[in-house]
Amino acid sequence: MSSKTEIPPSKRLLRTLNGEAMWPPPLWMMRQAGRFLPEFRAMRAQADFLTRCMTPDIATELTLQPIRRFGMDGAILFSDILILPWALGQSLEFVEGKGPVLGAIRSKQDFARLDRNRIAEITAPVLETLSRLRKVLDGPDDIGVAKGGATTLMGFTGAPFTVACYMVEGGGSREFAITRQMAFAEPALFDRIMALLTETTADYLCAQIEAGAEAVMLFDSWAGLLPPSEFRKHVIAPTRQIVQAVKAKHPSVKIIGFPRLGGMMVPEYARETGVDVVALDTSADLALMRTQVPESIGLQGNLDPIAVLAGGEAMRREALAVRNAGKGRAHVFNLGHGVLPQTPVEHVADLVKTVRETA
Ligand code: 1CP
Numbered sequence: 001m002s003s004k005t006e007i008p009p010s011k012r013l014l015r016t017l018n019g020e021a022m023w024p025p026p027l028w029m030m031r032q033a034g035r036f037l038p039e040f041r042a043m044r045a046q047a048d049f050l051t052r053c054m055t056p057d058i059a060t061e062l063t064l065q066p067i068r069r070f071g072m073d074g075a076i077l078f079s080d081i082l083i084l085p086w087a088l089g090q091s092l093e094f095v096e097g098k099g100p101v102l103g104a105i106r107s108k109q110d111f112a113r114l115d116r117n118r119i120a121e122i123t124a125p126v127l128e129t130l131s132r133l134r135k136v137l138d139g140p141d142d143i144g145v146a147k148g149g150a151t152t153l154m155g156f157t158g159a160p161f162t163v164a165c166y167m168v169e170g171g172g173s174r175e176f177a178i179t180r181q182m183a184f185a186e187p188a189l190f191d192r193i194m195a196l197l198t199e200t201t202a203d204y205l206c207a208q209i210e211a212g213a214e215a216v217m218l219f220d221s222w223a224g225l226l227p228p229s230e231f232r233k234h235v236i237a238p239t240r241q242i243v244q245a246v247k248a249k250h251p252s253v254k255i256i257g258f259p260r261l262g263g264m265m266v267p268e269y270a271r272e273t274g275v276d277v278v279a280l281d282t283s284a285d286l287a288l289m290r291t292q293v294p295e296s297i298g299l300q301g302n303l304d305p306i307a308v309l310a311g312g313e314a315m316r317r318e319a320l321a322v323r324n325a326g327k328g329r330a331h332v333f334n335l336g337h338g339v340l341p342q343t344p345v346e347h348v349a350d351l352v353k354t355v356r357e358t359a
Helices: 012-017 038-044 049-054 056-070 083-087 108-112 116-122 124-137 160-169 177-185 187-211 228-249 263-273 286-292 305-310 312-325 345-356
Strands: 074-076 092-095 099-102 152-158 215-220 254-259 277-279 298-303 331-335
Touching (some): 012 152, 012 254, 012 331, 038 056, 049 056, 049 092, 049 124, 056 074, 056 124, 056 345, 083 187, 099 160, 108 187, 124 187, 152 187, 160 177, 160 187, 160 215, 177 187, 177 228, 187 215, 187 228, 215 228, 228 254, 228 263, 254 263, 263 277, 263 286, 286 298, 298 305, 298 312, 305 312, 305 345, 312 345
Parallel strands (some): 074 152, 152 215, 215 254, 254 277, 277 298
């Protein structure tokens, strides 16, 4: 198991996740493997989204595309947060122009059909993808990708609340009103869903680490929908439980938590969950968060994806402002949310160059 001293000096992202302040900061982008890349769009015709996630050849290639093109410091597994509910037996389809559609879980009977014993077998191809990626990324330099082991491989899952949102609602939503109503009106059922997700998420993250992930991220994209009391119950508590379970097995593996739009609750999330790094969304003031999140916890973020879409001087100015706000702190440069599909690739190339300028 890697301790601070065993991390290769070239793994700048992993060093930062371990608490070292690097300058310039390492960078990667949420949704870096995605539709803004022409080589990604070219592969979409080959197979539907779920097949792409579940075919190691394809998922490996899609994960590597942004590394090859931009030399990002982190490679995030090409997969989705909804793979876990699908592996539990919930129906899932990605509908063009609409997003994910799931067979909604609304009753005890719906819940009873989920089966955690299926997960290991169904997610085996995802774990195979991680093993392959680790070999490629830590391998020799001549494959057009690895920079002599400089790239950190990241696994991920959704956090229980966000995954429950999709499971109960049956797809995306602005408000996730049905889910949040269930949390208030049928707490026994909602708590069972959350408990199942908390346990299986911890197991799945451990499996990803055992397969080769060097760090993991928990996406709680809808955390900001909750009032403080519910945020504590459905975001902070399950996240803490997952962090404890993962660290009990893999004490040195670093965990990034993303309580998106968590606002005033973010410092409490940072203090109480045990995550090593807090990813900030676009709405957070990085300079202010530095003063409110304990020094021992790293920060990730948080350039506005729209600034990258706009490009040019405005993007460079904003990027350097984010970079400077993190100076002297363990800070991973990233966006505040995923890169937008319509973003020109040259803007991303320019962003990477700007963040890496020595100044
Ligand atoms: O090709 C396609 O049309 C599919 C689009 C796509 C892609 C590329 C989806 C469907 N998921 C993904 C990959 C994905 N999703 C990754 C891969 C690694 C990378 O970042 O490059 C990751 C980390 C995710 C995580 C994810 N999926 C989140 C959390 C992060 C966030 O954006 O807030 C969420 C909420 C999802 C659900 C999901 N999957 C796909 C879509 C379109 C959505 C959003 C649905 C909605 O509108 O609510």
